[in-house]
Amino acid sequence: MKNAAATLLIMMCVLGSAGADSGKNSCLDCHAALDDARLVKPAKLFDGDIHHQAGLTCADCHGGNPDDDSMSAMSPAKGFRGVPKKAAIPDFCARCHSNATYMHPFNTKLPVDQLSEYVTSVHGKRLKQGDAKVATCVDCHRVHNILSVKDPRAPVYPSNVATTCGRCHADAAYMKEYKIPTDQVAHYQKSVHAEVLAQGDTSAPTCTTCHGNHGAAPPGVNSVVMVCGTCHVFFAQLFEKSPHQAAFTQMGLPGCVQCHSNHEIVKPSDSWVGVGPNSICSTCHSSGDAGFKSSQGIAMDLGRLNLAIAQADSVLDTAERAGMEVSEAKLELANAHEALIKGRVNVHTFRASEVQKVTEPGLEIAKKANQAGAAALQELNVRRKGLGIALITILVAIAGLYLKIRQIESKPQA
Amino acid sequence: MSVPENPAKATQPGRRWVNILLGGGLAASVVSFLYPALRYIIPPPIAESTSRSVVAAKATELKNNSGKIFKFGSKPALLVRSADGTFRAFSAVCTHLNCTVQYRDDLHQIWCACHNGLYDLEGRNVSGPPPRPLEVYEAHVQGEDVVVTRSA
Amino acid sequence: MSEPQRKTPSWLDERFGAGTIEEFLRHKIVPIHRHSIWYYFGGMTLFLFIIQVLTGILLLLYYRPTPNDAFESVQYMMTQVRFGWLIRSVHSWSANLMIFTAFVHMFSVYFLKAYRKPRELTWVTGMLLLFVVMGFGFSGYLLPWNTLAFFATKVGTEMAGSVPVVGKWFLIFLRGGEEVTGATLTRFFGFHVAVLPGLATCLLALHLLLVQQLGMSTPPGVERAIAEGREPRRSMPFFPNFLLRDMIGWYAALGVLGALAAIFPWELGTKADAFAAAPAGIRPEWYFLFMFQTLKYLPSKIFFVDGELVGIFVFSAAALVWVAVPFLDRKIGFGRTTRIFTGAGVFVIGYMMLFSWLALR
Numbered sequence: 001m002k003n004a005a006a007t008l009l010i011m012m013c014v015l016g017s018a019g020a021d022s023g024k025n026s027c028l029d030c031h032a033a034l035d036d037a038r039l040v041k042p043a044k045l046f047d048g049d050i051h052h053q054a055g056l057t058c059a060d061c062h063g064g065n066p067d068d069d070s071m072s073a074m075s076p077a078k079g080f081r082g083v084p085k086k087a088a089i090p091d092f093c094a095r096c097h098s099n100a101t102y103m104h105p106f107n108t109k110l111p112v113d114q115l116s117e118y119v120t121s122v123h124g125k126r127l128k129q130g131d132a133k134v135a136t137c138v139d140c141h142r143v144h145n146i147l148s149v150k151d152p153r154a155p156v157y158p159s160n161v162a163t164t165c166g167r168c169h170a171d172a173a174y175m176k177e178y179k180i181p182t183d184q185v186a187h188y189q190k191s192v193h194a195e196v197l198a199q200g201d202t203s204a205p206t207c208t209t210c211h212g213n214h215g216a217a218p219p220g221v222n223s224v225v226m227v228c229g230t231c232h233v234f235f236a237q238l239f240e241k242s243p244h245q246a247a248f249t250q251m252g253l254p255g256c257v258q259c260h261s262n263h264e265i266v267k268p269s270d271s272w273v274g275v276g277p278n279s280i281c282s283t284c285h286s287s288g289d290a291g292f293k294s295s296q297g298i299a300m301d302l303g304r305l306n307l308a309i310a311q312a313d314s315v316l317d318t319a320e321r322a323g324m325e326v327s328e329a330k331l332e333l334a335n336a337h338e339a340l341i342k343g344r345v346n347v348h349t350f351r352a353s354e355v356q357k358v359t360e361p362g363l364e365i366a367k368k369a370n371q372a373g374a375a376a377l378q379e380l381n382v383r384r385k386g387l388g389i390a391l392i393t394i395l396v397a398i399a400g401l402y403l404k405i406r407q408i409e410s411k412p413q414a
Numbered sequence: 415m416s417v418p419e420n421p422a423k424a425t426q427p428g429r430r431w432v433n434i435l436l437g438g439g440l441a442a443s444v445v446s447f448l449y450p451a452l453r454y455i456i457p458p459p460i461a462e463s464t465s466r467s468v469v470a471a472k473a474t475e476l477k478n479n480s481g482k483i484f485k486f487g488s489k490p491a492l493l494v495r496s497a498d499g500t501f502r503a504f505s506a507v508c509t510h511l512n513c514t515v516q517y518r519d520d521l522h523q524i525w526c527a528c529h530n531g532l533y534d535l536e537g538r539n540v541s542g543p544p545p546r547p548l549e550v551y552e553a554h555v556q557g558e559d560v561v562v563t564r565s566a
Numbered sequence: 567m568s569e570p571q572r573k574t575p576s577w578l579d580e581r582f583g584a585g586t587i588e589e590f591l592r593h594k595i596v597p598i599h600r601h602s603i604w605y606y607f608g609g610m611t612l613f614l615f616i617i618q619v620l621t622g623i624l625l626l627l628y629y630r631p632t633p634n635d636a637f638e639s640v641q642y643m644m645t646q647v648r649f650g651w652l653i654r655s656v657h658s659w660s661a662n663l664m665i666f667t668a669f670v671h672m673f674s675v676y677f678l679k680a681y682r683k684p685r686e687l688t689w690v691t692g693m694l695l696l697f698v699v700m701g702f703g704f705s706g707y708l709l710p711w712n713t714l715a716f717f718a719t720k721v722g723t724e725m726a727g728s729v730p731v732v733g734k735w736f737l738i739f740l741r742g743g744e745e746v747t748g749a750t751l752t753r754f755f756g757f758h759v760a761v762l763p764g765l766a767t768c769l770l771a772l773h774l775l776l777v778q779q780l781g782m783s784t785p786p787g788v789e790r791a792i793a794e795g796r797e798p799r800r801s802m803p804f805f806p807n808f809l810l811r812d813m814i815g816w817y818a819a820l821g822v823l824g825a826l827a828a829i830f831p832w833e834l835g836t837k838a839d840a841f842a843a844a845p846a847g848i849r850p851e852w853y854f855l856f857m858f859q860t861l862k863y864l865p866s867k868i869f870f871v872d873g874e875l876v877g878i879f880v881f882s883a884a885a886l887v888w889v890a891v892p893f894l895d896r897k898i899g900f901g902r903t904t905r906i907f908t909g910a911g912v913f914v915i916g917y918m919m920l921f922s923w924l925a926l927r
Contacts, residue, residue, distance in 0.1 A: 201545050231542075233530050323644030323651055323834040327488035334490065338513045341528045380831065383651070387828035393442035394821045400436030401814045407432050408807060443817065450649035454624055458646045466634075 026069045027058035045145035054106055061092070087127055089136040090118055117215035124215075133174070135216075140164055156213070159197050161206040162188055187264035205231070224255035224262075232256075238348040243291075270306065273347060274299025297352025305340050305359045308366035309333065315373030324379060329372035336365040470503065470562045473555050481517025481524075486551070486562065490514050492524065493553060493560060496535055503553035503562040504537050509546040524548065594778065594804035599788040599797070604674035605808075606815050608777075611671050613816045614664035615766070617823070618702075621657040622759070629709070631755035633748040636711035637837040644834055655827035661703060663823070665853050668699050676891070676911050680783035686892035688780065691773040693889045698766050700853060705758040707851055711751060712835030717848040719754075720746045725861065728874050747840070789900060849925060856921035857881055888914075 031043035046052050051060070059066040063079035074080045084092040094115035096102050103112055114137075118124040123134040140156055147154035155164040166185035168174055175182050188194050188207070196204040210227050211218060219227045225245075229236025239245060239255065248255055259280045260268065271278040273295050281295035312333050316326045339362025346355045468491075470484045476495040483490050483506055492506040494517050504524065506514050513528035523540070524533040531542035537550045552563045596605060628647060630639040643650035672692065675681060681689035708719045723746065727737030742749030784792075791797040802808055850858050860881075864873035887894070895907050 196545065199545070321833055321835065322831055323641065323654075325645035328485070330488040331485055331490060334507075334512065334514065338528065341511050341513055345528065380828075383828040383831075387824050390443070390446040390824050391821050393439065393446045394817050394824075396435065397439030397443040398814050398817050400432065400439035401810050401817070403432045404436045405807065405810045405814075407429060408810075409802075443820075447820070450652050451620075451624060453648040454650060454653055455627060456648070458648065460642075460646055 025057045025059075025066050026073055027062070027064065027066055030069070042144040048145045048147070050146050050148050060096075086132045086136060087130070089138055090115055090124070090127070093137045114214045117212070121212070121214065121216045122218075133168075135168065139168075156208075158202040158204070158206050161208055162194070165207045184263045187261070191263065191265040192267050193265060221252055221254045222249060224257050228256045234345055235348045238346065242348060242350045244350055268344075270299070270302050270344070273302065291350070294350055294352050298347055298350075298355045301352065301355045301359045302340070302343055302347075305336070305343060305362050305366065308363055308370070309336050309340060312336070312366045312369040312373060315370055315377065319373050319376035322377070322380060324376040326373060326376050329369045329376075332365055332372075333369040336362040336369065338362075339365065467561060467563045469559045470553065471560045473558055473560055476501075476560075479519045479522070481519075483514065483516070484562075486564070491551065491562065492517060492548075493562065494524070494535065497522065501553040501555065501560055502535060503551040504533075505549035505551065507548075508544055509539065509548065510542075510544045515548070591805045592803065594781070595801040596782050596804050596808045597784045597788070598800040598802055599784070601674075601678055601785050601788065604671075604678060605782065606812060607667050607671035607674055609812045610815055610819060611664055611667045612770075612774075613812075613819065614660050614667060615699075615770075617660045617820075618657065618664060619763070621653050621660065624653045625657060626759065631709070631752050633711060633751055633838070636709060636751060637834075640710045641834055644831075651831055652824075652827050655830075655832045656823050658832040659826045659830075660823055661706060662852070663819070665699055665703055668696055669853070672696055673911065673915060677908065678783070678785040679895075680785070681892040681895070682783070682786075683892070685776070685780055685783060688773060688776040689892050690889060691769050691776065695766065695769045695773060697885075698762055698769060702758060702762050702766075703851060703853060705754040705762065708751060708754045709758065710835065711838050713838050713842070713845060714835055714848070716746060716838035716840070717844045718850045719750065720844075721848060721858075722850055722854070723750075725874065725878065728872065729878055730875065745840070786900070793900075852922060852926075855925040856918045859921040859925035862925075884914075 063081040065073045065078040098115045100112045126134045170185040172182045272280045285291035343359040470493045479497045481494045490506040494502045508526040515526045518525040531544040537548040727733045742753040861877045
């Protein structure tokens with residue numbers, strides 16, 4: 001039965017190859033018709049592969065002779081490399097992907113340094129030491145149905161990266177021997193970064209943004225600020241000039257992560273400064289030290305401005321709903337809001353004076369807006385004066401009418 | 415019509431006063447109603463009700479490669495005159511946290527001072543935290559004025 | 567009035583035959599008895615209607631009936647136009663006051679049995695006027711195009727759609743489409759400033775004509791007392807005595823309206839957004855509350871029929887019966903009252919007040 005099938009297939013291939021040129025891929029044709037699911041799978045997947053679309057065949061990676069329809073297509077004499085062992089995979093892919101000349105015609109923008117990065121990574125180093133559990137090229141990119149990074153279905157597309165890394169790093173059983181946490185993905189999913197990414201902004205950070213992709217390694221404690229600072233420029237600049245920079249470096253504390261956490265980076269709140277129950281400053285600073293005083297000062301500044309804006313907002317809203325014209329005042333109030341935002345940025349100087357510098361003008365603006373709103377509501381009262389005048393004339397008219405009636409009816413009726 | 419003594423003569427001047435009071439009261443009250451009505455029908459200085467169209471600046475006011483913040487409704491808006499002289503207008507409310515953006519003549523882009531966000535001259539968010547582009551308004555020159563309109 | 571009147575009547579008289587009108591006015595009398603106070607409410611409603619027409623015309627000078635402009639034009643009136651706030655607030659408050667006085671007028675006529683022969687048509691035209699006035703209220707409420715108005719209209723027109731057979735068509739007719747949109751606004755504007763005023767004018771003319779022709783009705787109890795000699799028949803001339811008293815009432819109403827406009831200005835609200843979720847606690851204006859609340863209490867199915875449908879049917883039937891009361895109340899006649907109709911009237915008032923109160927809790 002099998003022989004018959006094989007013969008039939010060979011005849012078809014021969015006939016088919018009558019008009020075919022170098023596009024012939026006997027590997028694909030044969031493997032697609034086999035019974036063993038494990039052998040059929042690569043053939044089935046290859047249709048969607050980016051290498052296939054670039055015109056490459058199985059032989060371009062695995063060697064062998066794609067024109068040969070017999071089993072001799074897979075002979076080492078014809079250059080057949082077979083399935084590479086785990087430790088050999090990076091070199092297997094790098095044969096082309098590290099060759100700039102070879103890669104250039106396919107895609108001028110594709111980097112060719114993946115292997116050199118990989119050997120510096122934790123994965124690469126451990127692979128060299130014989131660890132077969134670490135990630136290699138095919139663990140992240142898949143094999144036989146490799147998609148471009150820009151394809152949303154690719155495991156390395158930004159919104160899929162966390163899931164891909166999580167396949168190992170969130171598997172507690174798999175990671176047991178490495179004694180590192182496995183809650184990073186769970187934490188990350190709660191972060192603002194994950195939220196923004198889920199909303200479609202692919203520039204939002206995922207695992208590889210901070211850890212690197214091919215050269216994946218956790219950033220050193222001293223380089224955290226620089227990593228976060230690639231996007232959060234102002235905060236990094238302010239932090240580096242702040243008293244925390246020296247203090248953290250001395251104590252070996254990981255910069256931004258100390259307060260903001262590394263994976264579960266949530267939206268910060270004004271209650272993080274100051275002396276309240278949510279205060280992060282209080283985890284190190286206690287009553288009496290300079291930091292405590294600063295944190296108190298900062299919290300008070302932000303709190304005052306917040307309150308002033310809320311008050312002004314409420315007054316202006318009431319006036320507007322009542323139909324008073326307050327658009328100018330609302331515009332000005334937006335500036336106060338901006339001062340609050342800048343104040344929150346300046347928290348990272350960890351100096352109350354710096355925060356106050358920005359919030360002070362905001363307070364002025366909020367006060368003025370409040371006054372404008374109160375004036376608008378007052379205008380409503382001014383109308384009562386006009387009303388008073390009208391009411392007086394009405395009362396006079398009514399009195400006149402009443403007296404007229406009395407007058408008419410005091411005469412005896414005819 | 416013989417009228418007994420007491421009311422007639424005494425009320426003659428009284429009758430006049432009642433008439434004056436009545437007439438005066440009626441007239442005064444009518445004036446207090448007509449006055450607001452007449453003021454009302456005179457159109458106010460801003461003739462149109464919709465704030466969908468605003469004169470942002472005089473056509474000669476802005477140099478090339480400069481920007482101006484102006485009021486559009488109750489929100490700030492930005493008028494940019496690019497290096498080649500064309501006018502562009504956007505909402506000046508940053509799509510990140512609502513700070514007011516400004517034109518940077520050194521970068522030829524629109525910048526938000528709060529968190530360093532950048533938008534290009536089509537309003538597209540190109541760098542930093544802003545998640546969405548700026549709302550784009552139409553700007554065209556009408557005589558001496560640059561008029562900015564927002565489509566409904 | 568022994569003084570010679572002004573020369574003008576004779577000038578007018580030569581051209582308009584005004585003498586006959588004045589003669590007629592002089593003859594109109596108003597009966598005086600313990601229930602006379604209710605006579606003022608018809609004129610009060612008419613006065614408030616005239617206020618509505620005048621302020622409405624003024625509002626027309628600035629209002630724009632499209633979804634893009636409606637809210638903004640009202641805002642413009644409230645903030646930029648001199649005394650715009652006054653005209654607008656007076657219009658809104660007077661509308662509510664007018665509906666209130668219209669109901670008082672209607673119920674006072676009912677309980678004083680003024681609908682008896684020969685005044686059946688006065689009653690019918692009056693009831694139709696009441697429906698027109700409520701239509702004014704419903705259509706006018708949407709015009710500022712704020713959130714409350716938008717959703718109240720949505721709910722209100724939704725109920726119209728649940729009537730069988732004609733419901734769907736009626737809903738589309740009202741809304742100018744399947745949903746409440748700008749088309750609805752334009753349509754309601756047309757109803758509010760053209761269709762309903764036209765209808766109201768015709769009905770009002772008929773109503774007033776009938777009132778003038780047939781004179782003021784005396785309640786049965788008073789009629790009987792006069793007939794039995796227990797009470798003298800007293801009356802006063804309409805012109806000028808009753809009219810002067812009317813004017814006191816009207817001036818007082820003007821004072822009240824001005825005070826309300828200045829101290830409790832009518833809110834602008836927030837602009838309607840068709841795609842936003844309906845805010846909690848949406849309900850129609852107070853004069854529709856009793857119906858609204860009733861429909862809320864009805865179970866979804868009553869004997870296999872949709873609950874809401876039953877409610878609408880019952881209300882429609884009740885309205886029909888109410889309009890036909892003069893023809894149904896056969897036993898009533900000179901000096902006699904029919905207990906059952908009085909009782910029904912008390913029940914209706916009580917029901918309306920109870921359910922309105924429940925809706926407000």
